[in-house]
Amino acid sequence: MPQNQRDIKRRIQSTKNTAQITKAMEMVAAAKLRRVQEAVQQSKPYLAKMQSMLAGISKSARWVKHPLLAERPIRRTGYxxxxxxxGLAGPYNSQIIRTALQEFRRRDKDTYVIYAIGxxxxxFFRKHGYPVGGEVVGVPDVPTYDSVRDLATQVVQAYADExxxxxxxxxxxxINPxxxxxxxxxxLPLSDVGEAPASSAQYLFEPDAETVFASLLPRYAETLVYQAVLDAKASFHGAQMTAMGNATDAAKEMIESLTLQLNRARQAAITTQIVEIVGGAEALK
Known part of the structure; x- marks a missing residue:
């Protein structure tokens, strides 16, 4: 068999193997996406109820104050x-980093701090000397509240401590896969607490409304962090599913192109052999 035919066959087999891998990764990403979407749906009632309770407290007791609600002069910003x-999720990571850099370029490095999840x-931020104040890596594919609670608590407390x-x-x-x-x-600051629809239920607060409010508000802020992580994970699995689907389609197109090349090479080899046989027969006459 001519050398180019062996090379083409080798490339076809290699591309088929790659297509099997990308197809499997696409299916795994789709399964993970469904699980994250279920977690999002399960957490929404909890967040809605907490918003309703906070709105009810803030409307019934306007005197209740908390550092997470305070509007302050902006000297430093947290991100x-x-x-x-x-990776292997298309432009998922690069577009987040690019968006972040657009924000950071408008500020001096001593006027902001970064808390990185992922x-x-x-x-990237550590390599290029950006101020990283906290981090979480290794978040599960279907995040749990415990997996981000420490950083969420750190961020909320840092804001409360000014x-x-x-x-x-x-x-x-x-948006979609x-x-x-x-x-x-x-x-932060939490400007939308009073805007949420308050529950019609009447609450008795023990020991008092201010203490309950002060306990719920940090937990609400931490839950917002968890919700954002769930949303980001759903986006990651959707981006990976799309990227692997595109890679599988590209591999199939490459296999078709290589198969066409192989058939042409075979035809050329057969034609050459026929010409040689005819030429030899003519020479024997």
Whole structure:
């Protein structure tokens, strides 16, 4: 067999193996996406109920104050940037980092601090000398509240201690498995607590409304962090599913192209052999 035919066959087999891998990764990403979407749906009633309770307390007791509600002069800004721990998800990580850098370029490095969730973002910011105040890596594919609680508590407490005066989330918002949109969302101070629809239920507070409010408000802020991580994970699995699907389609197209090349090479070899046989027969006459 001519050398080029062996090479083409080898490339076809290699591409088929790659297509099997990417197809398997696409299916795994789809399964993980479904599980994260279920976790999002399960957490929404909890967040809605907490919002309702906080709205009820704030409307019934306007005198209740808390550091997480306080509007302060902006001297320093906190950013919670959520990326993935791995790649193979198309532009998922790069577009988050690019969005974050657009924000950072408008500020001096001593006027903001970064809290990174995800190895890709953490490594990039540390490598390029950006101020990283906290980090979490190795978040499960279907995140749990415990997996981000420590960092969420750290961020909320840092704001309460006036280490920075506003907090933004930067992450990919999940639209659908094909579309993920990078967003920059202001979270602290909590300006939307009083805007949520208050529950019609009447509550008795023990020991008092101020103590209950002070206990619920940090937990509410931490839950917002968890919700953002769930949304970002759904976006990651959707992006990976799309990227692996595109890779599988590209592999199939390459296999078709290589198969065509192989057939042409075979035809050329057969034609050459026929010409040689005819030429030899003519020479014997």
């Amino acid at each position: 919670l940037v959520i990326t993935g721990d791995r 190895r890709r973002g953490r490594d 280490q920075f005066d506003e907090l933004y989330f930067i992450y990919n918002e999940f 094909v579309t993920q949109r990078p967003v920059v969302k202001k979270v």
